[in-house]
Amino acid sequence: xxxxxxxxxxxxxxxxxxxxxxxxxxxxxxxxxxxxxxxxxxxxxxxxxxxxxxxxxxxxxxxxxxxxxxxxxxxxxxxxxxxxxxxxxxxxxxxxxxxxxxxxxxxxxxxxxxxxxxxxxxxxxxxxxxxxxxxxxxxxxxxxxxxxxxxxxxxxxxxxxxxxxxxxxxxxxxxxxxxxxxxxxxxxxxxxxxxxxxxxxxxxxxxxxxxxxxxxxxxxxxxxxxxxxxxxxxxxxxxxxxxxxxxxxxxxxxxxxxxxxxxxxxxxxxxxxxxxxxxxxxxxxxxxxxxxxxxxxxxxxxxxxxxxxxxxxxxxxxxxxxxxxxxxxxxxxxxx
Amino acid sequence: xxxxxxxxxxxxxxxxxxxxxxxxxxxxxxxxxxxxxxxxxxxxxxxxxxxxxxxxxxxxxxxxxxxxxxxxxxxxxxxxxxxxxxxxxxxxxxxxxxxxxxxxxxxxxxxxxxxxxxxxxxxxxxxxxxxxxxxxxxxxxxxxxxxxxxxxxxxxxxxxxxxxxxxxxxxxxxxxxxxxxxxxxxxxxxxxxxxxxxxxxxxxxxxxxxxxxxxxxxxxxxxxxxxxxxxxxxxxxxxxxxxxxxxxxxxxxxxxxxxxxxxxxxxxxxxxxxxxxxxxxxxxxxxxxxxxxxxxxxxxxxxxxxxxxxxxxxxxxxxxxxxxxxxxxxxxxxxx
Numbered sequence: 001x002x003x004x005x006x007x008x009x010x011x012x013x014x015x016x017x018x019x020x021x022x023x024x025x026x027x028x029x030x031x032x033x034x035x036x037x038x039x040x041x042x043x044x045x046x047x048x049x050x051x052x053x054x055x056x057x058x059x060x061x062x063x064x065x066x067x068x069x070x071x072x073x074x075x076x077x078x079x080x081x082x083x084x085x086x087x088x089x090x091x092x093x094x095x096x097x098x099x100x101x102x103x104x105x106x107x108x109x110x111x112x113x114x115x116x117x118x119x120x121x122x123x124x125x126x127x128x129x130x131x132x133x134x135x136x137x138x139x140x141x142x143x144x145x146x147x148x149x150x151x152x153x154x155x156x157x158x159x160x161x162x163x164x165x166x167x168x169x170x171x172x173x174x175x176x177x178x179x180x181x182x183x184x185x186x187x188x189x190x191x192x193x194x195x196x197x198x199x200x201x202x203x204x205x206x207x208x209x210x211x212x213x214x215x216x217x218x219x220x221x222x223x224x225x226x227x228x229x230x231x232x233x234x235x236x237x238x239x240x241x242x243x244x245x246x247x248x249x250x251x252x253x254x255x256x257x258x259x260x261x262x263x264x265x266x267x268x269x270x271x272x273x274x275x276x277x278x279x280x281x282x283x284x285x286x287x288x289x290x291x292x293x294x295x296x297x298x299x300x301x302x303x304x305x306x307x308x309x310x311x312x313x314x315x316x317x318x319x320x321x322x323x324x325x326x327x328x329x330x331x332x333x334x335x336x
Numbered sequence: 337x338x339x340x341x342x343x344x345x346x347x348x349x350x351x352x353x354x355x356x357x358x359x360x361x362x363x364x365x366x367x368x369x370x371x372x373x374x375x376x377x378x379x380x381x382x383x384x385x386x387x388x389x390x391x392x393x394x395x396x397x398x399x400x401x402x403x404x405x406x407x408x409x410x411x412x413x414x415x416x417x418x419x420x421x422x423x424x425x426x427x428x429x430x431x432x433x434x435x436x437x438x439x440x441x442x443x444x445x446x447x448x449x450x451x452x453x454x455x456x457x458x459x460x461x462x463x464x465x466x467x468x469x470x471x472x473x474x475x476x477x478x479x480x481x482x483x484x485x486x487x488x489x490x491x492x493x494x495x496x497x498x499x500x501x502x503x504x505x506x507x508x509x510x511x512x513x514x515x516x517x518x519x520x521x522x523x524x525x526x527x528x529x530x531x532x533x534x535x536x537x538x539x540x541x542x543x544x545x546x547x548x549x550x551x552x553x554x555x556x557x558x559x560x561x562x563x564x565x566x567x568x569x570x571x572x573x574x575x576x577x578x579x580x581x582x583x584x585x586x587x588x589x590x591x592x593x594x595x596x597x598x599x600x601x602x603x604x605x606x607x608x609x610x611x612x613x614x615x616x617x618x619x620x621x622x623x624x625x626x627x628x629x630x631x632x633x634x635x636x637x638x639x640x641x642x643x644x645x646x647x648x649x650x651x652x653x654x655x656x657x658x659x660x661x662x663x664x665x666x667x668x669x670x671x672x
Contacts, residue, residue: 027464027489028457035487038461042468043482047447058483060448062502065401073450073498075488111383112396114409116452116496121364125374128363132378146379147394151371152411160452160496162409166398 051174054237056105056221057165059172068172070165072102078157082199088130089137090199091159096135098224099163100142100203101275105222107173107212108165110144110205115161118154131159142205173212175237177219178280180310184234184242185289186303188276190227191267192254198273207297208277216289220279226272227305228326231315234278241311244269244326246319250303269317269326280308387510390573392441392557393501395508404508406501408438414493418535424463426535427495428470434560435499436478436539437611441558443509443548444501446480446541451497454490467495478541509548511573513555514616516646520578521625522639524612526563527591527603534609543633544613552625556615562608563641564662567651570614577647580605580662582655586639605653605662616644 027035040053050068051059057070076095078084096113103110115135119128132146139146144163178184187204204222211217219238223230227249231242246265255267281289286304293302309316315326363371376389386404387395393406412431414420432449439446451471455464468482475482480499514520523540540558547553555574559566563585567578582601591603617625622640629638645652651662 025461026457027455027459027461030461032487035461035464038465039468039485039487042465043472047479047481049448049481049483052481052483053485058448058450060483060500062403067398069500071448071450071484071498071500073452073484073496074486075452075454075496077454077488077490080488080490112385112394112407114394114407114498116409116411118411118413118494119363121362123363125361125363125366125371128371129374129378132375136379143383145383145385145388147385147388147396148407148409149375149389150410151368151375152413152416154413154416154494155491158454158490158494160409160411162407162450162452162498164396164405164407164500 051172055175056102057108057172059106061169066169067166068169070103070106070108070167070172071163072099073160073162074098074102076159076161086199088127089134091157092131092134092136093138094199095131095159095161096138097201097203097275099161100138100144100205101222101224103163103165104203104205104208105173105220105277106165106167107171107208107217107220108167109209110139110142110163110165112164113139113144113146113161115146115149115159117149117151118156118158119151120155120157121153123157142203167212171212173217173220173279175219175221175234178234178238178240178308179218180240180308181283182218182280182308183283183286183304184278184280184306184308186223186227186250186276186278186305188274188301189250189252190223190255190274190276191252191264191269191271192256192258193271193273195254195257197252197254201275203275204277207300210296211277211279214292216281216285217279218282220277223274223276223278224272226270227274227278228269228315229272230278234280235313235315238280238308239312241309241314241316242306243309243316243318243323244306246317248303248305250301250305387508391511392438393444393508395442395510397505402505403502404505406439406442406444406503406508407499408435409496409498410434410438412495412497422535424466425470427493428467429474430535431467431495431497432471432474433537433539433611435497436474436480436541437558437560439499439501440539440541440544441509441556441613442501442503443507443544443553443556444503445545446475446478446499446501448500449475449480449482449497451482451485451495453485453487454492454494455487456491456493457489459493478539503548507548509553509556509615511555511557511570514570514574514576514644515554516576516644517619518554518616518644519619519622519640520614520616520642520644522559522563522586522612522614522641524610524637525586525588526559526610526612527588527600527605527607528594529590529607529609531590531593533588533590537611539611540613543636546632547613547615550628552617552621553615554618556613559610559612559614560608562606563610563614564605564651565608566614570616571649571651574616574644575648577645577650577652578642579645579652579654579659580642582653584639584641586637586641
């Protein structure tokens, strides 16, 4: 969860060309994606890097190994990802959960987690204990261990989590790989995570591994910034368009309970921090997937919510036979 | 560099027992080491973890692999590790350098680096570009690649770096392993890094690997918190005492240039952020080490600065035949 409401438009104002040039460009003028694109240009791919910046995890291969390694990192920051006063156990759960979810989104097996903790001197030692207890409980459930980290003083609480996972060589499911005609699925129900789920979600590690093992998912990512925004990432990486079937989007009870000016479907599309899996399946395999899924995960909902199209870059929402191009986004860091 | 001066005493005040119990313990009451000890108690060792929390890197082994993996993380924070206004290139160098130095201290080969960047919206995009350029240049020189990371909004600039390295299975040099009688060596010159070196140091990756390959170092760590403080860590992990020969401690030109109320030797012992290697060598191998070192690293100073003793926990400084037990420490986060 981020504490700002998502917005329907990017909000960046257009300036006359010469004014824009005279002013130094600031992080606040750019979106998170543009910053990451810039970062990619300053760095260079190294030995054995199968996938660098731009996916849920980096995928690296070491010569002679039967496995590829998955590397990922996520911040959890007071005032951004949780409110002051939140129980340490829940913050620890979230910090570990975010990186485990990234590994799940590649179809990987999580192994090791490290935490960089920033804390003000007034923070209660017991709160920190609880944070590690919460993180350890979740990691243990998914077969991972917390093996290290560092602590530093700062004005507010922050946890920077780093995770290492693995998958059989060549089996990582990337964001690229979806083709026009593929069917799109999501696990669980979406929206309203602000009401509590953002601190208590279960990363879909088992589901992700199962999808990768059976080669069911042609492309996959986890929903961190909202279905609309994350679908755009899948589109960009795969070079496709997407039609979302609004009547099939699984809206959570929490999204219905929010009762603000936005309809529940809007929350399901835009809220973010669902940490469910979004993935593309070839149409000929869809029926078999749905059958096997029900047997393997009887308690985890799976919904077919749309279809990949050849209209590269066009995200459309279809409802009652009407098709509208969707210009809105989910939460974007920095764009104000 | 940390912007607070190191202090000679721990500064923790003793309270009557029942007052202390009634008050919740706060992070500011504990030292960094005590916090890390508490964290260790909340976490549990996992599969294949040879060394968890408490060394420069975690060491993990994957069944069937010819190599162990080294995992580490370090923060670099505005106002703590660098001043506002510092060039992005230098901050990037430091952020990458700190984690490469951790891997050097295990005798490892750095492979991959990830950055979690926290930045305020007013930060200049060009500064961020420079940060990644500085980090990439250093990583490339040592054979590592920046493969991922995340960005988030925050009140001040922070870089949380994570690194993955490797070493032949079983060859990582730990902090434990020194025995009474071992001779202690440091690379380079110490103290005064505040004057600039803390932003421009070269992590001792080549030296660390060479020391591990030849099994010269029985125990090793990098000097991040000051020779005195880091020697205590070696002592704790190895269960030894240490006599430091004050006349042999290599004092840097910068430490002499500081000209404050402390003598240059004090700076060499306490300043921290030297990022040189401190290691223990069996006495029968010392002469050969010194000979080979001069051939292999003609431009990197190596000094024998002391000896491990059987007086567990006692750090003494010997000068002109006088031996004084040293109660001071280097910089400790949180102890105020």
